[in-house]
Amino acid sequence: MLDYISVLCHSSIKINRGKVIYIDPYNINNNYNDADIIFITHDHYDHYSEEDIGKIKKR
Numbered sequence: 001m002l003d004y005i006s007v008l009c010h011s012s013i014k015i016n017r018g019k020v021i022y023i024d025p026y027n028i029n030n031n032y033n034d035a036d037i038i039f040i041t042h043d044h045y046d047h048y049s050e051e052d053i054g055k056i057k058k059r
Helices: 050-056
Strands: 005-009 012-017 019-023 037-039
Parallel strands (some): 019 037
């Protein structure tokens, strides 16, 4: 049931079920560029990282 949810690092979560959703992307190792939706819970460095958002947002 939870095969489509991945904990990437710390509080960073990826949900891939029809749409690709990231929550607090942080410490992303690859350029996935597949995010349909990105949620940021607050502005701490390990929850809001512009560098990591750049690795997941669609071009």
